[in-house]
Amino acid sequence: MSSDDCKVGGYDVPRDTILLVNAWAIHRDPKLWDEPNSFKPERFEIGDGEARKLMPFGLGRRSCPGSGLAQRVVGLALGSLIQCFEWERVGEEKVDMTEGRGSTMPKVDPLVVLCKARPITNNVLVAA
Numbered sequence: 001m002s003s004d005d006c007k008v009g010g011y012d013v014p015r016d017t018i019l020l021v022n023a024w025a026i027h028r029d030p031k032l033w034d035e036p037n038s039f040k041p042e043r044f045e046i047g048d049g050e051a052r053k054l055m056p057f058g059l060g061r062r063s064c065p066g067s068g069l070a071q072r073v074v075g076l077a078l079g080s081l082i083q084c085f086e087w088e089r090v091g092e093e094k095v096d097m098t099e100g101r102g103s104t105m106p107k108v109d110p111l112v113v114l115c116k117a118r119p120i121t122n123n124v125l126v127a128a
């Protein structure tokens with residue numbers, strides 16, 4: 001929310017305007033990213049240079065204060081799901097990545113999978 005009349009990127013923004021950052025578009029801008037629609041996790045390796053352009057937690061003094069926690073938990077949750085379960089697709093067709101409406105980017109066609117706990121997971125649960 002702008003506290004005063006101002007200019008952002010050359011545009012006049014009147015006082016009391018709610019300005020939303022289109023992070024979706026910025027993260028897919030071919031002027032900024034090499035092959036923006038390709039899955040290339042190596043682009044985020046330290047030293048590569050593209051990681052600094054990623055802004056899922058916003059930027060500046062109102063950026064997400066939970067980003068440190070979130071990044072650790074997301075890695076932990078994903079790693080646990082991969083290490084503790086075997087995953088299997090239900091169908092053979094190519095996964096449809098079409099995005100639906102809404103700010104959380106739901107898939108139009110949900111991905112259906114089967115999962116089975118690996119033996120190590122039973123050991124972990126029994127030990128706990």
Ligand code: HEM
Pocket residue numbers: 056057058059061062063064065066067069070071074
């Ligand atoms: C993957 C998980 C998360 C994502 C992607 C995320 C993303 C964001 C984004 C984009 C903003 C707005 C930043 C801006 O206005 O520029 C935000 C704000 C905020 N987030 Fe998160 N967040 C996550 C997890 C968390 C967690 C775990 C916490 C707390 C434990 C948290 C607490 C907050 C708070 C309090 C704000 C408001 C900050 C302010 O307005 O000054 N978030 N988050």
